[in-house]
Amino acid sequence: xxxxxxxxxxxxxxxxxxxxxxxxxxxxxxxxxxxxxxxxxxxxxxxxxxxxxxxxxxxxxxxxxxxxxxxxxxxxxxxxxxxxxxxxxxxxxxxxxxxxxxxxxxxxxxxxxxxxxxxxxxxxxxxxxxxxxxxxxxxxxxxxxxxxxxxxxxxxxxxxxxxxxxxxxxxxxxxxxxxxxxxxxxxxxxxxxxxxxxxxxxxxxxxxxxxxxxxxxxxxxxxxxxxxxxxxxxxxxxxxxxxxxxxxxxxxxxxxxxxxxxxxxxxxxxxxxxxxxxxxxxxxxxxxxxxxxxxxxxxxxxxxxxxxxxxxxxxxxxxxxxxxxxxxxxxxxxxxxxxxxxxxxxxxxxxxxxxxxxxxxxxxxxxxxxxxxxxxxxxxxxxxxxxxxxxxxxxxxxxxxxxxxxxxxxxxxxxxxxxxxxxxxxxxxxxxxxxxxxxxxxxxxxxxxxxxxxxxxxxxxxxxxxxxxxxxxxxxxxxxxxxxxxxxxxxxxxxxxxxxxxxxxxxxxxxxxxxxxxxxxxxxxxxxxxxxxxxxxxxxxxxxxxxxxxxxxxxxxxxxxxxxxxxxxxxxxxxxxxxxxxxxxxxxxxxxxxxxxxxxxxxxxxxxxxxxxxxxxxxxxxxxxxxxxxxxxxxxxxxxxxxxxxxxxxxxxxxxxxxxxxxxxxxxxxxxxxxxxxxxxxxxxxxxxxxxxxxxxxxxxxxxxxxxxxxxxxxxxxxxxxxxxxxxxxxxxxxxxxxxxxxxxxxxxxxxxxxxxxxxxxxxxxxxxxxxxxxxxxxxxxxxxxxxxxxxxxxxxxxxxxxxxxxxxxxxxxxxxxxxxxxxxxx
Numbered sequence: 001x002x003x004x005x006x007x008x009x010x011x012x013x014x015x016x017x018x019x020x021x022x023x024x025x026x027x028x029x030x031x032x033x034x035x036x037x038x039x040x041x042x043x044x045x046x047x048x049x050x051x052x053x054x055x056x057x058x059x060x061x062x063x064x065x066x067x068x069x070x071x072x073x074x075x076x077x078x079x080x081x082x083x084x085x086x087x088x089x090x091x092x093x094x095x096x097x098x099x100x101x102x103x104x105x106x107x108x109x110x111x112x113x114x115x116x117x118x119x120x121x122x123x124x125x126x127x128x129x130x131x132x133x134x135x136x137x138x139x140x141x142x143x144x145x146x147x148x149x150x151x152x153x154x155x156x157x158x159x160x161x162x163x164x165x166x167x168x169x170x171x172x173x174x175x176x177x178x179x180x181x182x183x184x185x186x187x188x189x190x191x192x193x194x195x196x197x198x199x200x201x202x203x204x205x206x207x208x209x210x211x212x213x214x215x216x217x218x219x220x221x222x223x224x225x226x227x228x229x230x231x232x233x234x235x236x237x238x239x240x241x242x243x244x245x246x247x248x249x250x251x252x253x254x255x256x257x258x259x260x261x262x263x264x265x266x267x268x269x270x271x272x273x274x275x276x277x278x279x280x281x282x283x284x285x286x287x288x289x290x291x292x293x294x295x296x297x298x299x300x301x302x303x304x305x306x307x308x309x310x311x312x313x314x315x316x317x318x319x320x321x322x323x324x325x326x327x328x329x330x331x332x333x334x335x336x337x338x339x340x341x342x343x344x345x346x347x348x349x350x351x352x353x354x355x356x357x358x359x360x361x362x363x364x365x366x367x368x369x370x371x372x373x374x375x376x377x378x379x380x381x382x383x384x385x386x387x388x389x390x391x392x393x394x395x396x397x398x399x400x401x402x403x404x405x406x407x408x409x410x411x412x413x414x415x416x417x418x419x420x421x422x423x424x425x426x427x428x429x430x431x432x433x434x435x436x437x438x439x440x441x442x443x444x445x446x447x448x449x450x451x452x453x454x455x456x457x458x459x460x461x462x463x464x465x466x467x468x469x470x471x472x473x474x475x476x477x478x479x480x481x482x483x484x485x486x487x488x489x490x491x492x493x494x495x496x497x498x499x500x501x502x503x504x505x506x507x508x509x510x511x512x513x514x515x516x517x518x519x520x521x522x523x524x525x526x527x528x529x530x531x532x533x534x535x536x537x538x539x540x541x542x543x544x545x546x547x548x549x550x551x552x553x554x555x556x557x558x559x560x561x562x563x564x565x566x567x568x569x570x571x572x573x574x575x576x577x578x579x580x581x582x583x584x585x586x587x588x589x590x591x592x593x594x595x596x597x598x599x600x601x602x603x604x605x606x607x608x609x610x611x612x613x614x615x616x617x618x619x620x621x622x623x624x625x626x627x628x629x630x631x632x633x634x635x636x637x638x639x640x641x642x643x644x645x646x647x648x649x650x651x652x653x654x655x656x657x658x659x660x661x662x663x664x665x666x667x668x669x670x671x672x673x674x675x676x677x678x679x680x681x682x683x684x685x686x687x688x689x690x691x692x693x694x695x696x697x698x699x700x701x702x703x704x705x706x707x708x709x710x711x712x713x714x715x716x717x718x719x720x721x722x723x724x725x726x727x728x729x730x731x732x733x734x735x736x737x738x739x740x741x742x743x744x745x746x747x748x749x750x751x752x753x754x755x756x757x758x759x760x761x762x763x764x765x766x767x768x769x770x771x772x773x774x775x776x777x778x779x780x781x782x783x784x785x786x787x788x789x790x791x792x793x794x795x796x797x798x799x800x801x802x803x804x805x806x807x808x809x810x811x812x813x814x815x816x817x818x819x820x821x822x823x824x825x826x827x
Contacts, residue, residue, distance in 0.1 A: 001020075003061065004028060004048075004049070005017060005049050005050065006048065007046045007082075008043050008045045008046075008094045010095075012094065013092050014093075015094075016036070018051075018062060018063060021065070021067060024064075027050075028067060029047075031046075031074045031076055031079075033047075033067075033069050033105065034046075034064045035107055036064055037065060041109045042065055044105075045094065049076070072386070073382075073386065073403070074100065078100075078401070081440050089427060090797075091427075095425070099428075100398075100401035102378045109180070110152060110178055112146065112147065112176050113145060113164065113173050114146075114173060114176070115144040115145065115172070119167070122172050123141050123172050123173075126167070127141065136154060184376060189269070190267055190269055191267075192267060194239070195263055198238070202234070202238060205231050223255045225249060225252075226251070226252045226259065229245055229249045230245060273381075274376050276367075276368050276377045281356035282360075291474045293321065293471070294322050294470070297326055301326070305408065305444055306333070308408060309443075309444075310438055310441075310443065310444070312459075313467075314415075314448075314456050314457065314459070314460050314466070314467050315448040315468045316450075317468075318471055318473065319683075320679060321473055325474070326446075327411050328361050330446065331409060332361065335362070335391055339408020339443070340407050341391065342402060342434070343392065343394045343411045344396070344400060344431070346414050346419040348371065365392055366390060366394065367385050367402075369393060369398060370395045370396040372613075382402075382403065396419075398430070399430075400430050407437070407438070407441040408441075409445075410437055410443065413641075414449055415452065416449045416672055418665075418824040420824075429824070451671065451675045454721070454728065455727055457714050458728045475683065475685075480681040480687065480689055482678060482690040482708075483502065484703075486695070486697045487695050497596075497597070499653075507597065507601075515646055515686060516624065516649075517649040518647055518681070519634075520651070520677045521586065521590050521654065522635055522636055522654075522657050523584070523635065524586055524587050524607040524609055525551045525588055526549075526551060526553075526582060526592070527550040527583055527585075527586060528547070528549055528583070528585060529583055530557060530583075531583050532574065532580050533577075533579040533580075537574040541561070543562045544564070545775065545778075546561055550582040550586075552588055552589075554609075557570075562778065587605055587634065590633050591633050601630045602628060602630045602631070603629070605633045620632075624644055624647075625644060638680070640677075648686045648687070649681060650688070650691075651691050651693070652678075652690070654694070655674060655693065655696075663825075663826045664726050664826075667701040667713075667716075667717065671701040671702075671713045674705035678690045678705065725791070730789050730790060731791070731796050731822065732822065733796055733800060733822075734785055734787055734823040735788065735817065735820075736784075736785050736819075737785065737815060737816070738783045738784075739782060739816065745783070745784050749784040750770060752770070752786060753770050755806065755810060756799060756803070763796075763799035763802060765796055765799045766789040767788060768789060769787055771785065800819055
């Protein structure tokens, strides 16, 4: 019997063995999706290879129900990578593979309910007995059936499930098992290809005066017009997509069928790929020469690319030093060796910026992978990569799973960014997995940043990484001068605004010089909270323990965690007063204040509220690049990667927002944010100027940002972490508990902590907590956490394995326990 190892898309930590499908004679390749029975349902599985039959096993081996892919979705060499991830992050292997693949590919079985012919009257009678009928009950009575999605929700609630099963026994309805197909399909398009003698006429048309030739006299006028449109739009190629013809001439559809019947054209359906760009990215020419520092860095990096051995590099270069050109040169060298390149960026916004540089250099060999694409676009990009039609991949953290063969170079831009860490599901760190991917591929990996993470820089001092430095801007321009304004002592002429007199004067001066300004505020919305002036109550979300943010354009108070919203015209929930006012700063408010201060300025705002899709984001960047915008206001998406030579002033409206966070990395992150946004100023021929507004001018993170002194920040941070035993001198796991019953969550967290402390002879880890999470309630679920800390990574994973083995005993129904290995977000 031929057996296969399959990882199922279900919360199972081990793979399963299945027999070959009935009637399957040829061997199945690793990397295909299969439909397999699991219990009394069918689920998607991922075939990992052949399994060895155990002669002593008493289990019945079930066959694979169906093979879902004609060709592998991922290469076999990625399987050891997936296994390592599953083991390190203590996550089910099948769920790891599902996370890696594009969305919309999971096939599963489900249930549908249909009302019987005799059941309608009975159901109407039954609903009369129910005090508060559910929405799905009315839906069943009105439409006569319930979808798979509705039935899945019912099945998660025992009382409702029992009721439906009771109605099934009474003959009110029938329940049938169905296979739910994925919503994504390969896109097909009809291509029109010219047949003899038309290609010869097309060649004459292209070579001559571009006068349309004399087509056969017996062709109808519509057919002649269709061929004329073809010749005018095909750019000399004898093939053209049918939609391009019908878009220009609506009568082309019928005419093409007639031409095909005569044998003059061939209509054939072909696979096409959805365009992930929407419009062509802006073109950036290759520089005529490289800076001395760029040449020095490449002199060290290029031999490593040529040798094709694992070698991790950290490129520490100031903002504007030309790191992107180093990436491009190294990528070109790698491609010349017949290898492929993987480039990671922390956010979709940054991907949109850097992809323009790579597209300018490498054209259609570029593929992009990030969550900003539609499901279809992402699927097509994945298929292009797997089919070896793309040799350079750019994307956010999930692009680390790209099915590239012959990987020759991995690049991680802005490696310090916490957004490389996934916060739910498989909580992986994209930067760390990029280093691992390079190790598996035995190729160099280049981590780049103007403000490296403390951990990465520490690795250069121990020899784990090789340090490359670039301390000068590629244009020779000096770093911008930075002024710090103390908001606690500074008297303002406009106390009603968030602007100091220095920043107001600087904005006017920059406008007079016809230069551009950037205002950075790390919060979106108009007011960050709503306060009752009579009783001091802060209006909060019903489902989360957070304040609601006032968004003036939407005229709503919105929770940024669950989406709950209210209208701003509310009474205080505590004292019923009408004196509820919005306080705090947000990007929307800064935009309004700028327009009040400088009415003639052309102002744009760049945050997740104004750039819901890529087109809007790219349109704003184009306006700034063309100097159609005088003042750009934005959140963290404007803090890095942007290069606008005419932007000379950067104003940081409030630098203190991250300093009070209960996180050992808070000061490091504030410094990184300030240093990155400071680097947007003075990248052209004019010197830059930065004004930082703060209530804590003496804080070392702000002082070192003022001096552009990363090394001093690193020295301060590494000294504190050494004495406290925090990373990089230890490893952490955050054990998270959540549930709707706060006391039950707290009790389970305490019991788990006691269990781990009683098991010290086994795991030898420090157990800190438990305690409520700083964000103690999100989406109706109370949250507690427990921190495990040790310098010995094996002990840490031993403790995790012990927890998972006893999870069912420690956790009661209604409470979830999750493990976050190497946590980035302690909130």
